[in-house]
Amino acid sequence: xxxxxxxxxxxxxxxxxxxxxxxxxxxxxxxxxxxxxxxxxxxxxxxxxxxxxxxxxxxxxxxxxxxxxxxxxxxxxxxxxxxxxxxxxxxxxxxxxxxxxxxxxxxxxxxxxxxxxxxxxxxxxxxxxxxxxxxxxxxxxxxxxxxxxxxxxxxxxxxxxxxxxxxxxxxxxxxxxxxxxxxxxxxxxxxxxxxxxxxxxxxxxxxxxxxxxxxxxxxxxxxxxxxxxxxxxxxxxxxxxxxxxxxxxxxxxxxxxxxxxxxxxxxxxxxxxxxxxxxxxxxxxxxxxxxxxxxxxxxxxxxxxxxxxxxxxxxxxxxxxxxxxxxxxxxxxxxxxxxxxxxxxxxxxxxxxxxxxxxxxxxxxxxxxxxxxxxxxxxxxxxxxxxxxxxxxxxxxxxxxxxxxxxxxxxxxxxxxxxxxxxxxxxxxxxxxxxxxxxxxxxxxxxxxxxxxxx
Numbered sequence: 001x002x003x004x005x006x007x008x009x010x011x012x013x014x015x016x017x018x019x020x021x022x023x024x025x026x027x028x029x030x031x032x033x034x035x036x037x038x039x040x041x042x043x044x045x046x047x048x049x050x051x052x053x054x055x056x057x058x059x060x061x062x063x064x065x066x067x068x069x070x071x072x073x074x075x076x077x078x079x080x081x082x083x084x085x086x087x088x089x090x091x092x093x094x095x096x097x098x099x100x101x102x103x104x105x106x107x108x109x110x111x112x113x114x115x116x117x118x119x120x121x122x123x124x125x126x127x128x129x130x131x132x133x134x135x136x137x138x139x140x141x142x143x144x145x146x147x148x149x150x151x152x153x154x155x156x157x158x159x160x161x162x163x164x165x166x167x168x169x170x171x172x173x174x175x176x177x178x179x180x181x182x183x184x185x186x187x188x189x190x191x192x193x194x195x196x197x198x199x200x201x202x203x204x205x206x207x208x209x210x211x212x213x214x215x216x217x218x219x220x221x222x223x224x225x226x227x228x229x230x231x232x233x234x235x236x237x238x239x240x241x242x243x244x245x246x247x248x249x250x251x252x253x254x255x256x257x258x259x260x261x262x263x264x265x266x267x268x269x270x271x272x273x274x275x276x277x278x279x280x281x282x283x284x285x286x287x288x289x290x291x292x293x294x295x296x297x298x299x300x301x302x303x304x305x306x307x308x309x310x311x312x313x314x315x316x317x318x319x320x321x322x323x324x325x326x327x328x329x330x331x332x333x334x335x336x337x338x339x340x341x342x343x344x345x346x347x348x349x350x351x352x353x354x355x356x357x358x359x360x361x362x363x364x365x366x367x368x369x370x371x372x373x374x375x376x377x378x379x380x381x382x383x384x385x386x387x388x389x390x391x392x393x394x395x396x397x398x399x400x401x402x403x404x405x406x407x408x409x410x411x412x413x414x415x416x417x418x419x420x421x422x423x424x425x426x427x428x429x430x431x432x433x434x435x436x437x438x439x440x441x442x443x444x445x446x447x448x449x450x451x452x453x454x455x
Contacts, residue, residue: 023077024077025077025078025217025218025348026074026075026077026217026218026219026220027077027078027079027080027212027217027218027219027220027346027348027351028070028071028076028078028079028080028220028222028239029079029080029081029082029205029208029209029212029219029220029221029222030067030070030080030081030222030223031201031202031205031221031222031223031224031225032063032081032082032083032186032193032201033082033083033084033201034223034224034225035062035063035066035222035223035241036059036062036063036175036178036179036182037059037175038062038224038241038243039058039061039062039063039066040058040059040062040175042058043059048061050368050369051369052369055177055368056178057181057368057369057370059175059178059179059181059182060181060182060185060368061368061373063182063185064182064185064365064370064373065373066222066241067079067189068373068376068377068378070222070239071353072376074239076220076353077352077353078217078348078351078352079191079351079353080191080192080193080208080346081191081192081193081194082193082194082195082202082204082205082208083179083194083195083201083204084195084200084201085195087197087198088198089199089200091200091334094330094333094334107132107133107141110132110166111128111129111132113165113166114128114145114162114165114166116165117158117162119155119157119158119161120158121152123152124152127148127151127152128144128148128149131144131145131147131148132144132145142166145162145166146159146162149162181368184364185361185364188356188357188360188361189356189361190355190356190357192350192351194208194344196341196342196343196344199338199341202225202227202228202337203337203338203339205221205223205228205231205337206337206339206341207338207339207340207341207344208344208346209221209231209236210236210339211344211345211346212235212236212346213233213234213235213236215346215348216235217235218235218237219235219236220236220237220238220239221236221237221238221239222239222241223238223239223240223241224240224241224242226240226267227267227268227271227335227337228337229251229256229260229264230264230265230267230268230336231339232251232256232264232265233253233265234253237250237251237252238250238256238264251264260293261293261296261297262293262296262297263296266296266300266301267335268332268335268337269296269301269302269332270292270293270296271283271331271335272302272328272329272331272334272335273287273291273292273295273296274288274289274291274292275287276335279334279335281334281335282327283328283331284320284321284324284327284328285320286316286317286320287317287320291317295312299311302329302332305321306325309321309322352381353378353381354378354380354381355380355381355384356380358377358380361377362374411442414444415444417444418444421442421443421444422443423440423441423442423443424440424441425439425440425441
């Protein structure tokens with residue numbers, strides 16, 4: 001039996017490589033959101049924290065480490081990253097229950113965490129549980145908890161106990177900031193990032209892979225998600241990361257078929273038949289991996305199954321397939337990666353590796369305290385120079401501290417006369433509900449490099 005080619009993660013010193021200009025193109029498409037989330041949750045109990053700033057950098061390190069490892073291992077000539085955008089997708093519009101279990105599990109985790117607060121009366125606990133159940137976002141969860149506690153007359157000390165109980169869970173909610181840092185890293189490396197409102201990163205990856213394959217470009221999809229093996233075709237290979245084994249598997253048409261027992265293009269059919277709990281996609285009751293695989297081997301696809309439904313054995317399975325046909329076909333739609341996302345256009349010239357400002361990347365790595373990654377940076381392409389920033393005009397730092405009502409009145413009048421203004425809050429503590437406010441900065445005019453940006 002042919003198996004996927006496995007490679008252990010390297011621990012030897014890196015020998016950075018940049019492909020020669022005349023080498024045949026090889027494109028790597030990274031599943032950015034999947035890689036970032038896996039790195040984040042893998043280290044949530046023992047996060048990496050920058051000593052100087054106290055910033056959690058687990059996901060940023062994991063993503064950057066993976067990026068450099070992929071460049072070293074595959075030696076691609078070109079690289080792009082696909083990311084999710086906030087908000088619902090067409091799948092949520094088709095089925096409101098899509099991925100709903102993930103948020104429901106989070107709500108249950110929050111409510112269970114309050115068990116360590118003995119001062120909460122049973123009635124208050126029930127009220128909090130009901131308020132949390134009605135929440136539609138993470139922010140609303142915490143707002144609901146403290147609004148309910150306030151309404152019930154819960155004391156200050158008990159509120160502090162609630163805050164402490166929620167601390168370990170809240171610590172996993174700062175992933176948005178780390179995603180921002182990862183995007184900053186991609187920008188520093190001059191890596192194109194693709195996203196599309198209303199679609200998932202998987203769909204963006206599918207669209208890019210199909211465009212590259214159509215142009216005859218060898219393409220590797222770097223991911224942890226088995227959903228993406230359905231994209232495999234003669235020019236598209238899947239580089240499946242396996243973090244628990246600390247290695248990866250290269251899936252081609254042949255090795256993926258050997259691994260799963262059916263053509264990789266039928267992965268969506270497989271998940272529609274047996275279900276996918278992570279995405280809250282229901283399968284046919286009683287159909288597991290084995291039965292789903294046998295059906296696909298015998299009939300080729302869901303369409304093939306229903307075209308020959310009278311040939312399905314045993315009778316009970318045939319009747320289940322008939323009973324749940326509508327559900328199965330909807331599940332197939334949900335599990336199928338789109339390859340026609342509007343507005344996604346692959347520009348290979350913009351994706352070439354080695355065209356980046358090395359000093360900018362070095363500064364960012366040092367700011368994040370990722371010194372061990374510095375020797376692994378790929379060389380800058382010969383003859384490439386980063387676009388020079390506009391000449392910076394030294395600007396005098398002018399600020400005024402408001403220490404009296406007269407100063408405050410003058411500031412108010414200045415802001416009223418401005419079309420727009422900027423403000424920033426300085427606080428001690430990470431909680432938006434209980435942090436101590438220590439200052440407010442307000443600007444009616446912002447000047448950077450001698451250019452007035454805001455008035």
